Amino acid sequence: MPIHVEELTPRWMTHLFREHGLIDNLTTVRQINTAEIGDMTGANSDVVFLNIGYEDGIGPTKIIAKNTPKSGSSVANFQRWFEREVNFYRVLAPSLRKTSSLVLPEVYYAEHRETEHATEHLLLLEPLAAENQGDQLQGCSYDEAKSALGALASLHATYWDCSAEDHNSWLPYTTVGLHNAKPVQNAFRTAWELYEQSTEVPPLTARLIDQAVDDYPNLLQSLSTPPVSIIHGDFRLDNLFFSENCDVAAIDWQFTAKARGVYDVAYFLTLSLNKELTQDELLSLLSFYNAELKRLGTPGYFFQELLENYSTSVFLTFAVFVIGAVATPSGRMAEVHKSGLHHARRAIEALPVLPSLFS
Numbered sequence: 001m002p003i004h005v006e007e008l009t010p011r012w013m014t015h016l017f018r019e020h021g022l023i024d025n026l027t028t029v030r031q032i033n034t035a036e037i038g039d040m041t042g043a044n045s046d047v048v049f050l051n052i053g054y055e056d057g058i059g060p061t062k063i064i065a066k067n068t069p070k071s072g073s074s075v076a077n078f079q080r081w082f083e084r085e086v087n088f089y090r091v092l093a094p095s096l097r098k099t100s101s102l103v104l105p106e107v108y109y110a111e112h113r114e115t116e117h118a119t120e121h122l123l124l125l126e127p128l129a130a131e132n133q134g135d136q137l138q139g140c141s142y143d144e145a146k147s148a149l150g151a152l153a154s155l156h157a158t159y160w161d162c163s164a165e166d167h168n169s170w171l172p173y174t175t176v177g178l179h180n181a182k183p184v185q186n187a188f189r190t191a192w193e194l195y196e197q198s199t200e201v202p203p204l205t206a207r208l209i210d211q212a213v214d215d216y217p218n219l220l221q222s223l224s225t226p227p228v229s230i231i232h233g234d235f236r237l238d239n240l241f242f243s244e245n246c247d248v249a250a251i252d253w254q255f256t257a258k259a260r261g262v263y264d265v266a267y268f269l270t271l272s273l274n275k276e277l278t279q280d281e282l283l284s285l286l287s288f289y290n291a292e293l294k295r296l297g298t299p300g301y302f303f304q305e306l307l308e309n310y311s312t313s314v315f316l317t318f319a320v321f322v323i324g325a326v327a328t329p330s331g332r333m334a335e336v337h338k339s340g341l342h343h344a345r346r347a348i349e350a351l352p353v354l355p356s357l358f359s
Contacts, residue, residue, distance in 0.1 A: 003113050003120050005048065005065050008032055013052070016124070017059055020108055027057025034065070044076050044254060045069060049127070063108065066123040075327075079176065081254035082121035086112040087170050088253040089123065092159075092230065100154040103241075103249035128249055134237030136336050139274030142281065144242055148235075148268055149285060151248035153292035156229035156261030160298040163228045163258060173224040174263070175233040175255045175320075181217035188319045189213050191326040195341070205349055208358070212315040215357050219312050222357065227298075229261040235268045238336070262306060265289055266313030267320075270347040271340050279352060286310060304353075312355040318344035 002008055010029040017023045031053040046067045052060060068082060076082060089107040097104060106126035113120050134140060140148070162168060176184045192213055196206060212219065232239075233255025241249040269277065269285065277285070286306055293300040301309070321340040329337055 001111050003068075003111055003122050005034060005046075005050070005067050005122070008050070008065075016108060022108075023054070023057060023059035027059055028055045029053070029059070030055045037064075044073060044081060045121075050124070060126075062127055064105070064123075064125040064127050066121075066125065068118070068120040068122075076254070077118045079180070080119065080170075080172075082119045083112050083170065084256050085252075085254040086110045086121050086123065088256050091168075091170075092256075096155070096158060099158045100151075101247070102151040102155045103243075103247050105249065105251060125251075128241045128251070129243075132241040132243055132249075134240040134242060134272070136236055136238045136271065137332075137339055138237075140237055140242075140272050141274060142277075142285075145269065145273060145285060146288060147242065147246045148240060148248050148272075149265060149289045150292055151250070152232075152235065152261065152264050152268070153289050154296060155232065156264070157293055157296035157298050159230040160293075161227035162230060163226050168230070168258065171230065171256065171258045173228070173257065174220045174259045174316075175231075175257045176220065177257075178217075178220055178224060181220050184319075184323070185213065185216040187323050187326075188216055191322045194326060195322050201345070202349070205345060208348060208354070209315070209318065211358055212319070215355075216319065218357050219316060219355065222312055222355070223260045223263055223309060223316075224258070225260075227260070228258045231257055231259050231261055231264045233257050233264070233267075235264045236271045260309050261293075262301070262309035263313040263316065266310045266347075267317045270314055270317045271343050276346060276350070279350070282350075283352065307353045308356055311351045311353055312357075314344065314347045314351060315355070318348060 002012065010032060013029040013032060014023070017029065018025060029052055033051045035049040035051055037047055037049055046069045048065050050063050050065050052062065089110040093104050093107060096102070105128055107123065109122065109124040111122050172178070192209060232250055232253065234252055235250065239250055239252040265286070269282065290300045290303065290306055318341070321337055321344055325337040325341060
């Protein structure tokens with residue numbers, strides 16, 4: 001089975017497309033050419049277009065190939081990101097398509113392989129309309145945010161209180177995994193110290209982030225208690241597509257995990273709005289999300305509990321972006337991290353409540 005883009009052949013692709021009903025038995029793939037996608041591809045995989053040519057018929061002319069980066073990724077291997085995304089499409093996506101309003105791209109092939117030093121993977125996916133893709137650096141409107149939260153509620157309701165499901169044992173608790181809490185806490189501490197040295201941070205904000213660093217394992221644990229759902233883990237605009245009828249599609253499931261669904265909500269609201277939310281707007285969006293959970297048949301959250309989980313998740317969002325910034329991403333991803341850190345700091349300064357661990 002192929003695990004690299006270079007291993008794909010017209011003969012193999014013909015068999016795959018026929019298997020999925022994308023071409024008939026008289027049509028064959030004649031050629032496969034790779035093409036760059038641009039700067040909206042993230043940082044953890046090599047992502048390209050595959051342009052497909054045919055003999056004696058028609059079929060998809062373009063698909064997405066997502067492959068292990070040629071440069072490797074020690075963090076991705078440590079966190080098993082590639083395995084998680086492949087397993088998401090294999091194990092969870094089929095049922096999610098039937099029960100959730102969150103749209104997923106069609107997956108034609110999903111494979112991962114363990115080698116002596118790393119995990120390699122290959123995904124072949126349906127391309128979504130580029131003009132519908134969100135942009136982290138431009139932000140979204142309040143109404144788009146509301147649509148995104150509705151889609152999130154349907155994801156979280158589908159897997160409400162899923163902690164006892166053994167068949168999801170490949171999913172860690174929280175995006176970093178409780179078993180990795182200490183090493184990630186050390187990375188958070190180092191990254192925060194570097195950031196604080198290079199950036200003017202208000203004293204109160206600095207004290208709160210200091211406490212978040214000290215309490216990091218406990219913050220993760222607080223989001224790993226029932227009811228946990230399956231979360232996306234990196235639910236931000238670059239990974240979302242908004243259709244004209246307000247449907248929301250999500251790609252890039254490498255960070256998927258088990259945790260309280262509010263993490264996805266806080267991560268999205270912290271990073272994605274094109275203007276800062278007022279307190280009333282924030283509370284309104286959180287109330288809408290909770291009401292959607294209840295409409296979909298779950299008990300939802302007590303609102304004070306929701307607010308505390310939201311606050312905890314804002315600190316964890318800051319941790320993700322300050323650690324990522326230390327890795328010195330280049331190009332557009334450097335701007336995404338810079339913007340994310342700014343928004344996360346502002347969200348910390350505007351929190352309606354603090355995590356109960358801080359009292």
